[in-house]
Amino acid sequence: MRILFLHSNFPAQFRHLAVALAQNSNHKVVFGTTRKEGALPGVYKAIYTPSREAHPQTHHYVRSLEGAVLQGQAVYRLADQLKAQSFIPDVVYAHSGWGPSLFIKDIFPKAKLLCYFEWFYHAHGSDADFDPSEPLTADDEARIRIKNAPILIDLYSCDRGLAPTYWQRQQFPPEYHNKIKVHHDGVDTQFFQPQPGAKLFLPRINLDLREVPEIVTYVARGMEPYRGFPQLIETVALLQKRRPQCHVVIVGENRVAYGRTLPDGKTYKDVMLEKVPLDLNRVHFTGLLPYPEYLQVLQASSVHLYLTRPFVLSWSMLEALSAGCLVVASNTAPVTEMIQDGINGLLVDFFDTQAICDRIEYALDNPTQMVSIRHQARETILERYDLAQLLPQHLQWIQEITEQ
Template sequence: MNILLIHQNFPGQYKQLGPALVARGNRVLALTPNVKTSLQWQGVEVVPYRMNRGSSKNIHRWLGDLESKIIRAESCFDAAVKIRQFFTPDVILAHPGWGEPMFLQDVWPKARIGLYCEWYRQESQSADCFDPEFPVTEQATAVQRLRLRNLNAALHVDMANAGITPTKFQLASYPKIWRDVTSVIHDGINTNLVRPNLDATLEISSDLTLTRNDEVISFINRNLEPSRGYHKFMRVLPHLLRARPQAQVVVLGGDSVSYGVAPAGGGSWKQLYIDEVRGDISDADWARVHFLGRVTYDRFLSLLQISRAHIYLSYPFVLSWSLMEAMSAGAAIVAS
């Protein structure tokens, strides 16, 4: 069987599924802007596509999100027309969140299409409205703007032969028309790899290597930002350090923004909250806090394996792999 995977940040949620489909004897091709040249990844043929244009400068501000998805959909469509010369998928598996599969039914009308249903923004349960510290801008029109953001999902629903979502919570965010065709199946954690390791170590510096004999507390975000509870974690940090004088706190995450917006005053959320709490933390205690930024997967895994406690805080939103991986590695969980 020929299977086409589409994800703007491939492999994304197809990290486990792609190689598994190859192992079953399928020909699997992935279309993504995440690579510059064609390559092989664990048996998957990865083919790049390029954006045809950028977003308009003077478009109505409510339509900017939808326009970006249409631009990506058009670019993906153009690439699919070229791929059609040498590849005809029986099945297309795609994440519609960025608009990419919007027009692919027109390229391959006989293909069965399965869409990855990550999150639907409900008017009554939006994560955007969860934290009173960050009220929604332009509150009077928030509902209308939210409806427009969901137009992308509406443009995909008729093409979906099936949907997949990792949790019941995420499924519940969708309207009935989506829930009727969607199954709850988690992306998967490789438990042969992500498991307890009594010999795990993590080198912090030339003078400090942490092991399971140390009292390690971990906090991990793709990017350190309020939507994943970074501000709450930082504000409890002075109390945590005083209460646990032997603890080593290790923080992973970038300085950018994944789900929310950047600080209004500029800079990063990471530095903003460091500046907020630093005065309440002694130099000796601050020496036990280690910001490592983004690390390789083997270092990420080592951190989970030596963690006495893993802290996971989040708005009501999509479930992070890091929580499931921490559980698989044997860490105790402190979660919101």
Template structure:
């Protein structure tokens, strides 16, 4: 079959699926913004395209987000038409619609089967809008309208996709029922054969400090250090945590930018805002045990997980991070917020420990329980790894399910989904 992938940052979620299909002998290509010149990656032909057009002036604020998606959709449409003119006709199109690129693909290739990656449908409920009281909405009734507009892209894709895939039950549950009827819940997959416990691992913090399993290491990892992932709660727990655990080394991984949610005040970063808030309650000696590693290469990230004695993870009701599953696969005891996305991965007292998202004291208490009880830590770490292997293993669970999903998609009549 001819299979076309659409992802602005390819391979993204198709890191394993696309090469696997190419290895089966399918002709695989990817339209992406990530490369500037045609190339081949693990058997997949990479086809670059660029975004054409400029944003309009004076556009209504609620339409700005959709306009960016429209510009990408039009640009991808033109690139797809060029491929069509060159004689390429995909049997299957696999796309991430989150940035809008796949909006008009049905118009280019009406006979192609289209599978979409449904990541999240924005919720406009009061509980979601007011989840974090620290960031009150100035006009929540208007936010409901704004989020409805933000979902235009999702709604337009309802008539594009034949089948959908979503990585977690929580993420699939955010979509309306007419979407859920076509969504298969299949995680992207974690290579549990690579992400394993390693008693000999070391992590070099700086030229003067190297940490190993002999040290008491507490980890906190996100793409960016920001409130959506509970950075503010973790920082507020830090003074007490350092006092309770005088030998602990705390390593935080993440950038200074914003992946999700509101931006910090102009000229500031969420990272520094919460450092400034708690620094006066932490002695210089204790602060020397706090290490901001920034963004690090994957091999260093794995080494860090392998030396961690307690991994703390928080999130708003939102997309679940790969890093949480990777920490479980590495056998690290997990201390996590009791928000909805976590509850399908973490069972309190079995595969980890849960605490109320905003309760910094409870965070400290749960971390200390794990660090003070090696047998508990060992049991949690082993159970977490076993759950990761049984539920999220790439080679034995997730990739086979993804390939079955592709086979099911190939057997469908295109554009014939009914409700």
């Protein structure tokens, strides 16, 4: 089989899949991406570069669509180069939304097009209108509707699609559900496993918390309202008043990965630290961490906090469950697809920082009672989201579609 993966942020959801396919000498695996960094064994990486960015004078409703068309155009040119090198894929597997798959059926009409459908936008009922302090305007509603244009083209063009959770599939138009299989990427449970009694010591960044009795952890790609960063900081302020020995470790970059940036150039970290006084000797911002260090953070965690608007689910939440963390999470979709309150984690109101603090304190004060919840957290991942089970099923799904 010859397969072309397309994702601007290499390797993203296709990491394990691409490596597994490349291990078979009967397969030729090419990965088209804009990201120059990184490599995967046996995978040929092909860089595509849009000719320009969306023009700032383009109507703001369609700026994201113009960006998607530019991505699709760049992939079309890459595909022409691959054809000149005699690479004609049997399968193209693309992440839908940013545009790389828009013209695949034109350049490779005989290839099966598979799409990873992560999100379908709605102005109401999910992420966009979740925070009552951020009411939507008519412009917002129109812009959000148009963001679905490249995704709708993919829904029409693709042979089959995949969504990681049932709730995420439910966001897509019902008439396309028969095209979309629910199948999570999977969690490497051999890597993300508990280590009872683990201590946190990361000499590379001079972080030594081996003598600290209580460590609350938080992980997100960025520091933004979508992942509850403001609520985190307000919760930390409450915790610090009550628990003088508690330290908080925050993993992620000081940027916005999802949602709006602030208009004055400040980051949400800047704003929240100006607004909320904290003892920064007990708050540790690590930046992004290599996987082994990230794992150490999870394994040493006393309580792991995960907050999200109703939106795309983070890998980090499932990885924390797999590592046996005591996860306190927002009572939002699709978190509730994985976590049952009091069974394999603790659920809280996204906006109620007092309640979040109370739940964290309850977990810290009752470690013996939390043992069974930690155990069930890992069992949930082993039973339903283990990469060792899901990866072969994913490969079989691709093979079956190729043979149709």
